[in-house]
Amino acid sequence: MSLNVIVDTLISNDKWFNDFYNLLSDYPILFVGVHCSKEELTRREQSRGDREIGLAHSQFDYIYSYDEYDLEVNTEELSSAACAEKILSYMKSEKEYSAFKKLSRREVKTS
Secondary structure: OOOOOOOOOOOOOHHHHHHHHHHHOOOOOOOEEEEOOHHHHHHHHHHHOOOOOOHHHHHHHHHOOOOOOOEEEEOOOOOHHHHHHHHHHHHHOOOOOOHHHHOOOOOOOOO
16 A cells, blocks of 8 residues: 554564564565663653653663664664654665564564
């Protein structure tokens, strides 16, 4: 249908990643890494008041475990508008969206 869709989410476990991968890997996906430090995540978590304190810190290593992105932005260094502009600029460029396809399904750990 030639519609652009934004999926703004944290992929917090292997099962969820695999579900996304199975659903979306045949489509052109711009895989964007949105980063900031653990300290900044903790500060934002506390200032929002609607988050479980420590959740961002506990998920940090998994959330940032991907080593392949088409584009990365740092929300600690750039404003939301600047991050959006950087993403839009990439979308308007002739650059290929390939990072998501280079990732492979992750082994789901059972406990």
